[in-house]
Amino acid sequence: MSNFRRLPSVRTIFELSHATRLVQVAESLGVFVLLVIVVVGASILAPGFFTYTNLTNTLITASITAVTGLGMTFAIAMGGFDLSVGSIQVLTAIVAAGLLSIVDPALAILGALLTGLAIGLWNGILISKLRLPAFVVTFGMMSVVRGIALLVTQGQSVMITNHIEFGLLNNGKIFGLPVPFLIMIAVFILLSLLLKHTPFGRHTCAIGGNRSAAVASGINIDRVTISVFGLVGVTAAISGVMLASQLMIVDATLGVGFELQAITVSVLGGTSLSGGHGNLVGTVFAALLLATIASALNILKVIPFYQYLALGVLLIFALAIDTARRAFIAKSLLSRA
Amino acid sequence: MNLRQATSKGIGDHRSYGMAVISFLTRYYIQFLLILSVLILGALNPYFRSPANLQNILLQASFAGIGAAGMTLLIVSGAFDLSVAGLLGLCGVMICQLLPSLGTVLTILITLFLGVLLGLLNGLVVTKLRIPAFIATLGMMNIYLALAFIWTQGSRVISVSAPGFDTLGTGMFGALPVPFLVMILTYLVCYGILNGSIYGRCLRAVGSSEIAARTAGLPVDLIRILAFAIVGGCTALAGVFLTAELSSASAIMATGYELTVIAVVVLGGTSLKGGEGTLSGSFTGALFFAVISTALNILNVGAYWQYVVTGVFLITALGVQALRTYVLGAE
Numbered sequence: 001m002s003n004f005r006r007l008p009s010v011r012t013i014f015e016l017s018h019a020t021r022l023v024q025v026a027e028s029l030g031v032f033v034l035l036v037i038v039v040v041g042a043s044i045l046a047p048g049f050f051t052y053t054n055l056t057n058t059l060i061t062a063s064i065t066a067v068t069g070l071g072m073t074f075a076i077a078m079g080g081f082d083l084s085v086g087s088i089q090v091l092t093a094i095v096a097a098g099l100l101s102i103v104d105p106a107l108a109i110l111g112a113l114l115t116g117l118a119i120g121l122w123n124g125i126l127i128s129k130l131r132l133p134a135f136v137v138t139f140g141m142m143s144v145v146r147g148i149a150l151l152v153t154q155g156q157s158v159m160i161t162n163h164i165e166f167g168l169l170n171n172g173k174i175f176g177l178p179v180p181f182l183i184m185i186a187v188f189i190l191l192s193l194l195l196k197h198t199p200f201g202r203h204t205c206a207i208g209g210n211r212s213a214a215v216a217s218g219i220n221i222d223r224v225t226i227s228v229f230g231l232v233g234v235t236a237a238i239s240g241v242m243l244a245s246q247l248m249i250v251d252a253t254l255g256v257g258f259e260l261q262a263i264t265v266s267v268l269g270g271t272s273l274s275g276g277h278g279n280l281v282g283t284v285f286a287a288l289l290l291a292t293i294a295s296a297l298n299i300l301k302v303i304p305f306y307q308y309l310a311l312g313v314l315l316i317f318a319l320a321i322d323t324a325r326r327a328f329i330a331k332s333l334l335s336r337a
Numbered sequence: 338m339n340l341r342q343a344t345s346k347g348i349g350d351h352r353s354y355g356m357a358v359i360s361f362l363t364r365y366y367i368q369f370l371l372i373l374s375v376l377i378l379g380a381l382n383p384y385f386r387s388p389a390n391l392q393n394i395l396l397q398a399s400f401a402g403i404g405a406a407g408m409t410l411l412i413v414s415g416a417f418d419l420s421v422a423g424l425l426g427l428c429g430v431m432i433c434q435l436l437p438s439l440g441t442v443l444t445i446l447i448t449l450f451l452g453v454l455l456g457l458l459n460g461l462v463v464t465k466l467r468i469p470a471f472i473a474t475l476g477m478m479n480i481y482l483a484l485a486f487i488w489t490q491g492s493r494v495i496s497v498s499a500p501g502f503d504t505l506g507t508g509m510f511g512a513l514p515v516p517f518l519v520m521i522l523t524y525l526v527c528y529g530i531l532n533g534s535i536y537g538r539c540l541r542a543v544g545s546s547e548i549a550a551r552t553a554g555l556p557v558d559l560i561r562i563l564a565f566a567i568v569g570g571c572t573a574l575a576g577v578f579l580t581a582e583l584s585s586a587s588a589i590m591a592t593g594y595e596l597t598v599i600a601v602v603v604l605g606g607t608s609l610k611g612g613e614g615t616l617s618g619s620f621t622g623a624l625f626f627a628v629i630s631t632a633l634n635i636l637n638v639g640a641y642w643q644y645v646v647t648g649v650f651l652i653t654a655l656g657v658q659a660l661r662t663y664v665l666g667a668e
Contacts, residue, residue, distance in 0.1 A: 083596070132655045135609055139600050140651035147644025155641070260419070260475060267472050305486035312479030319468040319476075327467075 031269055031285040034321070038289060042296035049299050056178050060170065062291035063184035064242045068258070069265035069283045070184075070191050071235025074228050076266050077195070079208035079275030080134035082229060084123060085236040086258030087145035092116045092240030093250045094149055097158040105166045112244075113237045119145060120233015124226030142259065149252040157251040160244065169245035180242050184284070187238065191231075192280050204228055208275025236262075265290060268319070367605060367621045370654055371628065378632050385635055392514055394627045399516035400579050402623030404594065405601040406520075406527045407571030409619045411564045412602055413531065415544035415611030416463065416470040418565060421572045422594040423481030424455055428576035429586030430485045433495040441501040449573045455481065456569015460562030478595070485588035496585040506581030516578040520623075523571060528616050530567075540564060544611030601626055604654060625654065 043050040068085050075082050092112040099108035119141065126137045160166060172179040195201035203224045206214040215221060239258075244250050267273060268289070269282025293314055297307045379386035404421055411418055428448050435444045455477075463473045489495060508515045531537040539560045543550045551557050580586045603609060604625065605618025629650050633643045 126652060126656070130656050132652070133603050133609065136600055136603050136655055137652055139596060140648040142648070143644045143651070144648030147641055147646075147648065150641035150644060264472060264475060267469055273469060273471055305483050305491070307483075308479045308486065309483035312476040312483065315472055315476035315479070316462060316466070316468060319472055320466040323467045 031282050031289060035285050035289045035292065038292050038296070042292060042299075046296045046299040049296055054295060054299070058288075058291045058295040059181045060178050060242075060246065061294070062287045063178075063180040064239050064246070065258075065261055065265055065290065066184050066284050066287035067187050067242065068232075068236045068239045068262040069269070069287050070187055070280055071232040072262045073266045073269070073271050073278040073280055073283050074191070074195065074204055075134075075232050076263070076271050076273060077208045077275060077278030078204045078225065078228050079211070080127070080225075080228075081138070081263055081273070082120075082123065082232045082236075083135070083138040083259045084119065084141040084145055085232065085239075085262050086255040087142045087149065088116050088119050088233055088236035089240040089243060089258055090250070090252055090255040091119075091145050091149040091152075092237040093244040093247075093254065094153055094158055094252065096241050096244045097160050097250050098152070100160050100163050100166060105163050108163075108166075109241050112241050113234055116233040116235075116237025116240065117230050118233070120230040120236070121226055123233065124229030127229065128222040128225035146252065153252050155252065157249050159249045166245055167248060169242065180246075183238065183242065187235065188280060188284055195278055195280060200224065200227065205275075205277055209277070261290070264315075268315070367618055367625065367654070371621050371625050374625070374628055374632075378628070382632075382635055385632065388512070390631065390635065392509070392512070394624070394631050395517040396514040396582065397631065398623045398627035399514070399520040400575050400582075401594070401597050401601050401626060402520045402620060403516075403523050403575040403578070404568075404572050404598040405605075405619045405623055406523045406616065407564075407568040408598050409602050409605075409607055409614045409616055410527055410531055410537075410540060411568045412599070412607055412609060413544045413611060413614035414540045414561055414564045415547065416561060416564070417474070417599055417609070418456075418459060418568045419471065419474040419595045420455075420459055420478040420481060421568065421598060422591045423478035423485065423588075424452065424569060424572045425576040425579065425591040425594055426586070426588045427455075427481045427485040427488075428452055428573045429580040429590050430488050430495065430588060432577065432580045433497040433586045434488065436497050436499055436502060441499055441505075444502075445577055448577055449570055452569040452571075452573020452576070453566045454569070456566040456572075457562060459569065460565030463565065464558040464561050482588055489588055494585050494587040497580065498584055502581055503584060504581075506578055506584070516582070519574065519578065520620075523574065524616055524620050527567075531614065531616060536560070536563070541612055544613070546612075597626070600651070604651065 048054060068089065072082060072085065092115050095115045096108050096112035099111045102108075103111075123134075123138055123141055126132055126141075127134050169179055169183075174182060195204070203214070203219045206217070206219060207221055207224060211221070240255075243254065247254075265286040266278075266283050269284070269286035270279035271277065271282065290311075293311065294307070297310055302310060384390060404425075408418065408421070428451060431451060432444055432448055435447060439447070459474055459477050462468060462477065463470045466473070468476075505515055510518050531540065539550070539555055542553070542555060543557050543560050547557060550560075576586075576591075579590065583590070599609075601622040602614075602619045603622075605615055605620070605622035607614035607618060629647055630643075633646055638646060
């Protein structure tokens with residue numbers, strides 16, 4: 001973006017494209033470096049951080065955010081975002097918990113995912129067919145869906161009592177790895193393939209990069225938009241199911257502020273809000289980073305108010321370091337070119 | 338974009354009188370919607386048209402409205418500020434702590450100064466550290482919230498009372514609530530800045546194309562930093578009146594304020610893409626929000642249903658506008 005202030009001469013174009021690719025690699029690794037630093041720091045400073053139980057819990061927390069963050073990355077790559085994911089997460093968690101008392105877990109999960117898909121598709125239809133700004137549509141839907149969740153539960157908690165095996169979605173381990181983490185990895189692999197290796201993924205980035213050019217090249221903008229918001233809805237629903245299995249008791253007040261978390265991990269991971277490209281690896285690392293910071297602060301028994309302070313300072317510090325590093329890489333590569 | 342093209346086409350061609358009327362209606366759509374909803378609600382419900390209720394609507398609109406004035410300028414410059422909820426909470430807490438010892442005038446001046454200063458800080462973080470506005474201001478919100486929490490030892494509510502200060506929240510100037518008058522003044526000043534000053538033109542230039550503005554030699558960073566400072570000042574101003582109206586403050590007094598303010602601006606017709614903005618739209622948008630929430634309370638809509646209805650109203654308000662534009666484009 002603004003990494004290249006001075007325009008290069010024509011003969012350096014080849015080196016420049018090479019340099020750009022290197023910068024891109026560095027960008028996707030940027031949050032990873034921070035993550036390593038924070039994990040090492042936490043392991044030294046907070047005894048009890050580097051234990052199997054705590055690492056597992058941190059992974060689970062990170063995975064729930066990351067799944068929705070991955071979907072959100074698509075929306076951001078397309079030049080929009082979705083503020084309704086927090087409400088979708090809580091409604092689908094309630095749907096899953098409610099259905100569990102009637103049907104078996106597979107159907108309950110399916111019901112939750114379909115609910116998320118339906119809300120997401122509806123968001124997409126409003127945004128594309130009526131050409132409404134995504135901000136207001138998803139802000140409005142955030143309110144509508146939260147209201148539906150409150151109406152369905154009448155403000156009461158829904159407890160999952162039968163089908164205890166549903167909890168395995170959270171507690172289960174395969175090869176020592178928690179199931180939520182594996183779900184997140186599966187979603188990550190699937191969405192990476194979708195973003196990099198299908199026309200749908202390329203069209204998503206094309207719309208975010210230059211909308212008019214995408215229209216001119218014959219991309220069906222409406223269909224891509226609706227699909228992307230449907231995808232975000234499904235990922236939010238997966239997070240909802242994961243949340244339900246983690247808590248085993250859900251109510252309509254959960255998931256407030258989740259939308260900002262999901263957008264944060266996406267942007268922190270290197271996906272620019274101006275659209276045009278998505279960095280899924282970065283999203284995963286950023287979710288892990290935030291969960292690690294929160295876990296370390298908890299272990300260190302930092303008072304909640306100071307946790308806000310620490311989170312704020314760390315977010316800004318992390319990004320400032322990241323910007324400086326990127327500027328340095330760009331500069332050194334340019335001077336070599 | 339569509340709207341603008343359609344509107345200018347309709348006026349420019351002078352094709353028909355009807356066309357001009359439609360384009361006028363489309364342009365001032367949100368204003369007509371506001372008048373229409375007030376008329377319908379007033380006809381349906383006697384309490385709604387009572388002066389006390391209308392004054393209450395103006396009062397409620399001014400808190401989000403004052404913040405939205407500054408936010409419009411910032412959005413025109415192509416950025417936005419999520420930290421306003423924390424900033425407002427911090428300002429409220431500070432007022433409660435300082436008022437007993439410093440008196441009304443000095444406290445307000447210090448609060449506004451703090452707002453502008455923290456706004457400048459937001460701007461510096463976004464532009465000089467080159468952090469995306471979304472993350473930077475979200476981080477700053479956490480910091481401001483934490484400071485307010487620490488100052489109040491938690492989410493404690495601190496009450497405050499001073500005769501002169503209370504007037505700011507509950508006082509009337511003629512038939513109009515004082516905060517509403519201040520809101521009008523804020524919009525006049527911001528209108529002057531956006532449409533009548535060189536700085537306003539710079540804001541639009543930076544919002545339209547940052548690269549072009551840089552190439553043209555504009556001090557892009559300085560322009561954005563000042564816009565953030567304006568948002569900070571407006572938010573502190575809203576904080577003064579909200580604290581005066583509630584006679585109390587707490588760190589979490591404005592939770593969700595940031596999204597409401599941005600939604601007001603976008604509902605008014607300003608695009609988040611930057612480059613252009615309408616202050617009269619933001620002004621009307623704030624009133625429209627207040628009308629909806631007041632009407633839902635008067636009509637005894639249950640608390641849970643209010644979430645649903647508010648959301649549906651918001652989307653419908655924009656949806657009808659889009660349909661009009663579509664019809665206009667098709668003609």
